[in-house]
Amino acid sequence: MSQTTDRHVSVLATGAHLPGDPIDNATLARLAGPLPDDVLEGIQVRRRHWIADPETGEHRTSTSRMATAAARQALRRAGVGADEVDLIVMSTASPDQPLPVAATRVQEQLGLDSCAVIEVRAGCVGAVQAFDIARRLLADGTHRTALVIGAESVSPLLVPFYLGQDPDRVRMRDRLTVHTFGDGAGAAVLRAGEEGSAAGRPRPAFATRSMGGARKPGMLIAGGGTDAPLAEQQRRKRLMDIRIDIPGTATFGPRVFVDGIHDLLRRSGLELADIDACVLPEGNAEYFSSEYGTAGLSAEDQRTLGKTIVENLADVGATGSAAVPLALDAGWTGGRIRPDDTVLLLAIEASRYLYAGLTLTWEVPAPTP
Known part of the structure; x- marks a missing residue:
């Protein structure tokens, strides 16, 4: 065969x-x-x-x-x-x-x-x-x-x-x-x-994991599901509600990121220095980046990573499923992501402290205005 x-x-x-x-x-x-x-x-x-x-x-x-x-x-x-x-x-x-x-x-x-x-x-x-x-x-x-x-x-x-x-x-x-x-x-x-058209380029690598199986959710959206009878849900202050464990996400979230990036680099065979653009929507947020060292990212790796982060949090806020594709679009159309760049997409989710990452080689020039 x-x-x-x-x-x-x-x-x-x-x-x-x-x-x-x-x-x-x-x-x-x-x-x-x-x-x-x-x-x-x-x-x-x-x-x-x-x-x-x-x-x-x-x-x-x-x-x-x-x-x-x-x-x-x-x-x-x-x-x-x-x-x-x-x-x-x-x-x-x-x-x-x-x-x-x-x-x-x-x-x-x-x-x-x-x-x-x-x-x-x-x-x-x-x-x-x-x-x-x-x-x-x-x-x-x-x-x-x-x-x-x-x-x-x-x-x-x-x-x-x-x-x-x-x-x-x-x-x-x-x-x-x-x-x-x-x-x-x-x-x-x-x-x-x-x-064979990808000859000479590194193969894409993917990594994903939920690290919150033994922790309470960092984010919970309650209502509209089957956790309770609808009549009971309707008696709540809000039919649907969003609840965030702010201390938990601030302290454990960076660890999820550090574990995620180490996992993805290990699977891809790449080093941080090989990455041209790390699309990490919240990567420069102070509450998040200030904990990188505690989470296990060396000072040298933090400096290397800081030169590659592509994000647009200030302009769009935290946007859930849209976060990585919005940041990717902003990076590409703004000329931050260019042909032959090694790109790392990395998302961190507070709900059950998940990460998902993907490496790829970028091929197309930025669109003309």
């Missing part, structure tokens, strides 16, 4: 979509109460975009429509027609409805009668997991052209923290949650080429 050779998989283009106008910290301070300057500096979010109108809570778009907008931009930049897509892999923790999955809404909005669809229900790590699922299905010849999408709508959970309340009475931990998160979608077009 002859050995099957994987086909080379290329990223042809990325796309992004952010809903509405940017919402600055002054607007949220007026609505939900201010945060101390040192806390704002620590989270480093200056603006974000929401599907919910911050003044009224009215929804102006949806997760699937954002995903479709990002996908269309990626397809346009790639010069690929929607009818050429035979696989959509999407990640979100905030679908339009539990069923049908949001990826089929994207399929519908792109006008695709028939298409393979896979949806990953996750937060930050999901888009990287989706990326690798698509890459493998293209590499083994199952499909040829894929859309990978990460999309998230967190703002519907945030507005109830303050809407109709005196801003001075909003709890400080709730203000921190409101200021931290944003909505958005990012997408990438992947295509399989011929066998």
